Amino acid sequence: MDIFLDAIHYKLGDILPIDELPEFENRAKDLDLLKTVGHQSCSVYQGSAEDLFAQMCGQFSDAEPEKIRKVDTLITTAKIDSRFFYRTLLSLGVNDVSVIEIGGSHCCSTLTAIKIASSLIKAGRAENVLLLTCDVWPNTKPRGFLGGFALFGDGATSCLISKDVGAYRILDEEDIVHWKLVKSDPNRDFSERFPKLCYEALSNALVSLKKKMSGRLTFANSKTALITVNVGIVAQTQHLGLGVPVMPAFVKNIERTGHILCGDYLLNLRDYSQEQAAQPVERILLVGTGMSTATFPSQDEATVAGARGILVLEPT
Structure with missing residues (x-):
């Protein structure tokens, strides 16, 4: 059975040069380290994870109105109260949906989610799976933690995994x-x-x-x-x-x-x-x-x- 990945969208926070972030004042050594490993800027989202998740869902719905109505399963990496997922999807007209939350794999969570979606479809347990990530790190990590601001940026992405023909x-x-x-x-x-x-x-x-x-x-x-x-x-x-x-x-x-x-x-x-x-x-x-x-x-x-x-x- 062929499984396809399609309808990819994303939303970022404001992109700021790392040396303009107040958390790095008087931390020239840390800034030099970040630039050495490739960082010049950072995506910083000022709102909550719930707000970013809702905006990403809305963006997917606006761009893919026919596909959003066919979604029967949501897989997400967002660390949010699960009741919020159902309320958000219900507001977009998605009435009957299963929600699977993926966590603990950090950088590899998206790969894990795609594999789970593929397995569900092959087993006949799902037909159209919406994968939605949501990362809000700068506002949740302790101040003074280097990775909390400039190593990790903020943003959300979405895609559809299904049996329908797609881009990949x-x-x-x-x-x-x-x-x-x-x-x-x-x-x-x-x-x-x-x-x-x-x-x-x-x-x-x-x-x-x-x-x-x-x-x-x-x-x-x-x-x-x-x-x-x-x-x-x-x-x-x-x-x-x-x-x-x-x-x-x-x-x-x-x-x-x-x-x-x-x-x-x-x-x-x-x-x-x-x-x-x-x-x-x-x-x-x-x-x-x-x-x-x-x-x-x-x-x-x-x-x-x-x-x-x-x-x-x-x-x-």
Whole structure:
């Protein structure tokens, strides 16, 4: 059974240069670190997660009035009281819907949600699944936590997963886990170690995927392109050496918005679709790779970097 991913939309907060954020006054070292790993700005949403979720639902409904009425399942990464989901959808005319909340996977939650949607459709438990992410970090993290403002940006994304023909066919998926635990070392620059750790995890995950899809997946001749969601990869985009071109939309959005945890996949995929005619590919890899916690040299704890899954898409 073919499963398709379609109708991608997103909404961002106001995009601000990181050195204009008041939380970083007199923190030149932290600002230098952020710029080293690719951050120049951050998407900051001033409202609540509920408000952002409602606006994203409204935007999807306005853009896809026929599709919203067919939705029978909502999968969301938003950390909001579940009663709010039903009230919001009811206000848009969606009367009979199941809601599944995904959490705990952080950067990989969107991949997990797409896999669940695909499985529900194949099992006959759903037909049209609306996936809606919602990340509001700067207003929820403690002040003084570096990742709480400039590493993580705010935004929401949405897409529809169904049996109907869409922009992307879901070809394959792989639950790949490659972790590496590294103790913090105050004598080593985290901005140098972090990209390397993420690169190693990404490289191992791609090797595993190639073995699984032997003969069905090649990285040569720019026929396959990569989307991932980690700030550390940006510093290494010119040196990946994996034979897989990194999509320009990924680099652009990370530098423009900060790392929007669950939204990066769809945000980058949506922007890339606008540029695809100039850079056609046969396969798109959505790769979950990142850290379990924001760990810096001054902190006496371990850094865990890894890859937790890959989704293979085919543009239709």
